[in-house]
Amino acid sequence: MKARIEGSAATGKPSDFDDAFRARLRDLLIWRRDVRRFRRDPLPDGALERLIELACLAPSVGLSQPWRFVIVDSPAHRSAIRKNFESCNADALAAQSQQRAAAYARLKLAGLDDAPCHLAVFADRATAQGHGLGRRTMPEMIEYSAVTAIHTIWLAARAEGIGMGWVSILEPAAVAGILDVPANWTFIGYLCLGFPQGEDDIPDLERAGWEQRQPAPSSVVIRR
């Protein structure tokens, strides 16, 4: 490996992390939640901009940085998004089995009414940035890059005590139309951000009895 050839954008020297940091990072992962119950007070000034700036440190295929953030502030746009959610959620309820419909109806699946901050995230497959590197056989790497940006926001927000909820019960084409984004942008997620009404280390869906987490080994296969 060649020696470092650039000045540092951070502390200026390679960064080691200690046991204490690793323990807190683990806590962060444990206490990150998909938040649907928000307090209505606004985020601190500059918080959203700071989170988006951190998101831009996320990995991206070929350094394409294909994430596109749409801050949704207008009541008209928010209302149209909420209507689309309600319609999709009603369809999802209607498609539930008889056994699960009542449980589904009891779930709170979005914090659109109370969250002070709404952020829609798209991925731009048409971007020239990155010169196509790494996405010839897997064009979906563009979407995956935007997902890592969202996950970065999620973790960084939680570290500030800010909760995030990812709403996926929406029609991507409808969201793109409501927000009037370029045709090449793929809708990835609609994020609600705000201070949570409470904190927990157990997912809401587990507490509500909808589903239980499985132990890690059940998802591992070894090819020897």
Add this chain to the structure above:
Amino acid sequence: MKARIEGSAATGKPSDFDDAFRARLRDLLIWRRDVRRFRRDPLPDGALERLIELACLAPSVGLSQPWRFVIVDSPAHRSAIRKNFESCNADALAAQSQQRAAAYARLKLAGLDDAPCHLAVFADRATAQGHGLGRRTMPEMIEYSAVTAIHTIWLAARAEGIGMGWVSILEPAAVAGILDVPANWTFIGYLCLGFPQGEDDIPDLERAGWEQRQPAPSSVVIRR
């Protein structure tokens, strides 16, 4: 918000994070790299299992936990993967413009030869876990969930001084065939893990002059 109704899996109380942790988390994001130059010494015993366990704390749509990890240990499987990479990379080189071909040829785009640990990640669209919640209008949420698991591994690995590289210059169907996974599993990424030969806070592709990072505001739109 209802009071907590479950015992805690972590420290047992809501977790606050301080300025010092947030600064180190920012350092972690800044110093995470897509590593392609690895030392050959193995990961410490238990490191991979620990990383996979942390990955399972990632968010997943409807608590579906659709990530599937294939630890690729056998030389035969690794060799077949490397051949597929070489073929895809040769195609990608041939598709470069005359202006960029030489620069592309100079890039090191995978650490498959030296990385001691190879991990293929898939997403299982057929999983019943989560009972379909949140993925009716966006079935791709299954793949996105697996991406957040990969990103979790990436960050947790870096916090242990372990580097990760995500190889996407592969044919998904070929990888699935080589590793003989169920037909429903979508290939997400092939990960090389090991100790990096060096550390940097500037992406390799930027240092190599392939692409430059853009400032965050260029990816933001506001709907007022």
